[in-house]
Amino acid sequence: MKIAVLGTGMVGDTIGSKLIELGHEVKMGSRTAGNEKAMAWVSKHKKNASEGTFEDAAKFGEIVFNCTNGMGSLEALKQAGASNLQGKVMIDISNPLDFSKGMPPSLSVCNTSSLGEEIQKSFPEVKVVKALNTLNCSLMVNPGSLAGGDHNIFICGNDEGAKKQAKDLLEQFGWKSNAIIDLGDITAARGTEMILPIWLRLMGTLGSPAFNFKIVRN
């Protein structure tokens, strides 16, 4: 499958590399073509990896991963272009973490909305699925490395077919079907994004990002 990965940070690099390992063709998008980190990522892979602008990547991908910095996501997606994204499934991993006032970061949107919802509102013809924003990127693509995969991730979005496609990709990443909890429509992104403050605090307390939430039930 042809997949766009928007963003050249750790998350984009990790997701893009896993998708290539799985046999997909991936174009990494950034503000400008020839971005240094995007070029380095392309050169790590023998085939199926390319890079370009957000617009190039959005045109290329049948599915789009939003791995951009949350504070710049809406602007990046505008550059990608609504017409290039139209009708496509977008797996939104971004978090609206605002570091501009120092540590700890606050959320630039929360409580009565979320970045997932803002993206869906700004791009009504995109099928946004919020997923994977609640854990470290190395665990996103290798869940079995932690407790044999016995922990949870959450998905939400307004389009059932899009969630099914997202779930299929997550299962390719190694997630067991019953580890993926569908929280319903995109408004649930408030809940998953608002986990970030305790996630960051736990990372400090535990001294490592190698942890995840498990929902324990009887």
Added chain:
Amino acid sequence: MKIAVLGTGMVGDTIGSKLIELGHEVKMGSRTAGNEKAMAWVSKHKKNASEGTFEDAAKFGEIVFNCTNGMGSLEALKQAGASNLQGKVMIDISNPLDFSKGMPPSLSVCNTSSLGEEIQKSFPEVKVVKALNTLNCSLMVNPGSLAGGDHNIFICGNDEGAKKQAKDLLEQFGWKSNAIIDLGDITAARGTEMILPIWLRLMGTLGSPAFNFKIVRN
């Protein structure tokens, strides 16, 4: 030990009853003495249970549990009286859930502050420990009923001695020492209170409040 339980709702009733079962003397406080729910709670217990105003309870307790509705907590604590609370440990279970604009509730304070912090700021001579606000009240006092207690709660607060006293009480409730994660100072209450939106969503998705978070680490 003499303990004040402020609030006559499900949480206050459950916490108060557990404390009596453990052999403590408990006074339940509410806006007015003779509150119907407080009287019903007193009559359930053969001894060690009494009720009165927030002020009566605060005077009585060596330790105070804040089980009031989060939207009314600051007002209830003002009624309890700063001088009656001074120097005491307060275990704050409240959540700032605002149902005034319908469902889902929003948080009346979050992101750059928390109800735990607001209480600590308003009552600087009280030793506030935020705890137990992230799970259903029946699990608070009976953690072993879910997966043999293999799940987590969080505490935070500015006073180490107060956190030790809170932890001792939580262990009396049945929590294993290593299930209680100390997140540091009271600003971590942002993190634990901001879990509420996903908690509420999970309750809807799972159809039950009988679940809890476990932090999975290698």
